[in-house]
Amino acid sequence: MERLGAGDPRQAGPYTLMGRLGAGGMGAVYLGRSAGGRTVAVKVVRPELAGDGSFRARFRQEVAAARQVSGAFTAPVVDADTEAATPWMATAFVVGVPLQDAVARHGPLPGVTVRTLAAGLAEALTEVHRAGLIHRDLKPGNVLLALDGPHVIDFGISRAADGTGLTTTGAVIGSAPYMSPEQALGEPLTPASDVFALGSTVAYAALGTRLFGDGAGAAVLFRVVNTDPDLSGLPDGIRHLVAGCLAKNPNHRPTPRQLVELVERIGRPDPADGWLPPAVATDVIAARGVLTALPLPDPGPPGAPPATTPLPADPGPGGRPPEDAVPARRPSRRTVLFGVGGGVLAAAGAATTIALLNDRGGRGATAGSTGGSTPSAPVRPSGAEVPEIGPSWQATQPNPCPQVLSADGVVVSVSILNIWGVDDTGRTKWTVDGATVGGAFAIDPTTPRSVAGLDGDRLYAIGGSPTAPELLAFTLAEGRLDWRLPQGRKNAAGVLSFAGIRAGKAYWLGFGDGNDHGDLVPAGTHVWAVDLATRQSLWFHGEDTMLLQSTVPTDDRIVVSDLDQLKALDAKGGTVWERRLAAFGLGTAGRYVLAPDKDGTLTALDPDTGGPAWTASGVVGASKLGDGFATSEDGRLLYLLWRDGDGGCSIGTVDPANGRPGWRTPLPPDSPDAPFLGARLLRADGNLYRMGADAVLWALDPADGKARWKYSGLKGRDATKLAWSAGAGRLCVSDTTTRTITSLPAKGA
Template identity: 35%
Template sequence: MPTPLAHDDPVTLGPYRLVARLGSGGMGTVYMARGVGGRTVALKTMHARIATDPGIRTRFRLEVDAARVIGDRFGARVVDADPFAETPWLATEFVLGPALDEAVLGTGPLPERSVRALGAALCSALDQLHRSDVVHRDLKPSNILLTAYGPKVIDFGIARAIGDDRLTRTGASVGTPAFMSPEQASGEEHGAAGDVFALAGVLVFAATGRAPFGSGQPADLLYRVRYAEADLRGVPAPLVPLFAQCLAKEPEKRPCLAQLAAQLHDGRGEFAEQLPDAVLAEIGRRAADVWRTVPQRLPAPAAEEGVTEVTPVSDPSRRRLLAVSGALAATAAASGVWWYRRRATPPAAKAPPQTRNLEPQWQYGGKDLDVLGWGLVVPYQADGSIWLPLNATAERLAPTTGRSQGEVRVTANWWQMAVQDGQLYLLGHDPARTGESVSVDTWNGGADAVRPTSAALTNATPALVPNQLLCVVGDFAYVAVGQGQVPADKGFLPAQTWTLRAADLGTGRTRWTQPLSQRSSGSRRLHFVAAKVVGERLVTLQATAEAQTHVVVRDIRSGAVLWDMPYNVSDPDAIRSELAVDETYLYLGGTQLRALRMSDGALGWATAAGQIYGPPTLTNGVVYTVGSGIGLTAVDAATGKVLWTEATTEGAEAYTVWQPVVGTRYAYYRNGLQLRAVNLTGHRTVLTYRTAGKHFHAYPEARLVLAVDDDRLSAYPLR
């Protein structure tokens, strides 16, 4: 649980302001921290006294690499890192859920169904590591966090490549004695089978509240791990033979992860359904508490006094810090959402008297909507249907019910689309064309099939997943395509070449081609975050490097860059909303709400500094945005004058990662775990809906607000 900062803890590390301590050990300290955009992260640092050791720095760098390998499904998503800083640090998603040891010690051993589901999920997590030739080597209950959507494995401080013993002395054991494998306890090679041994020990603890080889001095534990039989008393009888096999002293006698997972659980049902109510309650409590955490710092010890007081940090103000906490990243908030779906609104959410906590009009779930790790899909509206692109297929949903109207398959990977005048466009590959080429295709509703247009982009590899269809305007499609090898992880390779092109859909010719920057191996940042054509300009948010985003405006006739300026935020999701732009200004959120002149990028107007604003929405000459701590705000697009601000005392939980959706009567935005409908005339919340959504999209024709989270599309009335 968070504790106050020590008097000598730094105020910031990198772009993050420290909020509280989460824990400290021999290697370093883990903090709760917040970025410029308000995203809450867990920030791990290395103690200054050991940061000068090159070997320990190498371990830290490898920990960062291993955390990226396991990904955000089974681990905490890596948000940012600087292993080469004077004080190396690693920022990850702030996971809302207790560690397994805290859950078991606080609520008791898990029932058999929970142990089975937990074990199967951890098999998948370890398999993700092992397929990348990495072993964890320190799997233990405190390194496993329980969320409603599954466990997350953390702390890869001694993880390393299989077969790589450069960081281990012969005869030295590194790890946690109570959960080591016999070979690790002997200082020998700990491979994939060693992680299976440790996993069995973790599951024994989950089922009994005890480690399989007891407790005591490290030397005693190491001896028992190597020579004694595991204590399986209290383990459910059906699991005893399986755990005994996993805890065999000889690595070759242990089952592989696939065998173990198959005997533990069939994979059916949601993970949360297998958890006891007491554990779900703890997840829900932490989901509520994280919004309330504000920086506190212990004063330096007084020479004459032994008593210390906890005092709030004076800069910035308490109100400001509570406000910034409202911009907590969606990836963290979603971890605790299931609790609120199953139970009533949490006590912390004090709804106005006129508010009803309504359910969505319909929901469509059961699919992973974070396609291949590139981000949440966008629900497109075309041909009277809602389209959910899922890699090589798309689900076609009925707007009135959310029911599937069928699955559409195409000839190449496609997961991004464009819509113009109700016509759906996508990228594909026409097998009738020779050589490497990417085609721009359309959905032919009459023929119920995908058909290529005349546009074919040659010297482009259709199987490259990061190919992007930015938009279609008039007769032209704006496309980012690459050429080169397709890596196993479907990401980028430095040897690939990437270009931005304008393709004429009528003649099939390419109007212009402009080069794009290279990407590092395995990058999961697309070249373009957002794009829109306004007049004679193509306005884009372009990722120019792994951690850099620029506003790049081009001439649509030549592709030449008219102006370019940096626009970096701590959470890339916060700039994936549709661009708010007209022929005069481009409107951007951040530490100020700004209007940049379309002609040259110069500042037209800006609000006062010191307030965090989310991405704006432009409607009828008014810019609507969500401000941290204040909620929904309306600003005159021409002058920047604030027209009105939502009348609320609950702005601390205002969600600034996504733009508001504006209807004719109400504007909708997320606040805490609710979708609020704010009256455009009275400026008060009149309706609220339960939501786990991270992204929100308007579907005016069907009068719907569509909310997307990791595995669900929810529909709400748009009025």
């Protein structure tokens, strides 16, 4: 979701527009929220079209017709104003990810998903056609993958363009790779045109490529009209379905109802088993947790100390946590996952529950936010005067590395099936081949996350077979396997994330709760604690829900969270307390657990009781990677990023013992077109590091926040694809898209 720009509307009828979801030829689509809390998708017509009387008349007719569309796989109209100065239409907001994005990120979808997709799209078209509409622009970008099935969006609007000033005789409207031959030729359309688009869309989901290729629109349309695509890569049943949809003669194509029956004959999966692959399902859950959040509040006047509120440390009568720390009845695993198969949807990683924090409604106050008028802009340095440095070295690895670790004499980069040790010149010192130690070290090659840890002269990672995970200890100097410890649980597999090492104890989050549910895959998630000195398991704690985040605040506590609840585990893996809170990133400062919420309020929690100690408002939440907090070496200062009224950020300090704010310094701006990333901070080697949303790296003076040097060599890259770590005199960055490791000198020279 893009933040609102200067040309965007702020209100459509009763709906406050919180951010732009997308745009097209007819207008833009916004995330809207009513005063009563209802979330909708609002399409606002382009101003120049609003003055076209012919367009407005057709728009009225289409809104009236679209109101008749219902069904499980469409987004029905819930409100509209065709007579407004700028007409708009609101539809039910579907929490999902576009099919186009899911395939681009995770590759072709599995067969069971494709079959359900085909049936769902056919059922959606049945409802659209029953209302007398033709979609005319069915394509992967207009299909949302939700937990309850696929949803067709954006129907009816393209038809409003016909016969208006938007088109001329013989013009065609739509997306070339998914048009029917008759649409490409500008001929009259029937519902069969949508069936052709369905076939092309389903083939894209199964193959990951467009059937009629890429290139200039005219060339693609020529192939649509005159050539038969290669369907040999499609599974047998789907190949037959797609071939029928792509008949050049529209009279020879099946109806949507016939397509549903065909999928039933092919073998439609049981919905109770879930239909989305794990990584896509996790993206959907991340979207649900963030895209439905309210806008962040006004952070207050720029340059002013951030608002912090000390709270009573007493947990309540009898030593019990406060009332809101008493949990409601926990939903079952099946309820939490909405029918998505078991706990495997957590496979995309712990931090993805906050994967869309960079999309939350812009930087700074917007219309509808609380706190009064937007404050004036702070005096912000340009950053032009800050020295630019170059890397000490760069190295390209054979595979993407979602984690990089900087240690004395070696930089460790971790991929799915290999671990590399690189020396101070960028040359490979040693390699660990996952095949030789039996397993994978990570689960997603392109999403940065912590899966391995360092302690002394040892590197620790989870390996072993998928059904028999082991803790592996390697020497840092040679990359030699020193020892291994089997987990010994039947229903457990692989690593979700590395929580940390404290007082010689290491903690990992993984898949499976250790209990046999009769599932084909491990269900739920777990925490595994290991004593590194004795090389023995300390405890195993299984959950039937998704444990997505973690932090280790004390020697005998680990705090974990799912989508909306925190839980503290003791030295034996037992539950100490639970607290209802949807935390967007977890951290530790002093003895407190740091938990920011969706509104930018950071709460410090007592690890013994779960009770709040103090809060700070106007905080920039942690990025999807969770590295939004940094502390001084002695633990007496907490560094946070704060929102400013001009859309930029300031760096500042807080006393973690009581929440008392210290200094606050405005930072140079990120590139204006960079998406909002959230906070990414590191503290090491006498520097405070910040990664900007535009992927520019800054070394700041931890005494006052002033910039010492910057590195712009990664500028413009997707910052959510960059893993980083600092220490041993260097800042290291792994770009998972280019497979490049960059080492920067801490001193900047």
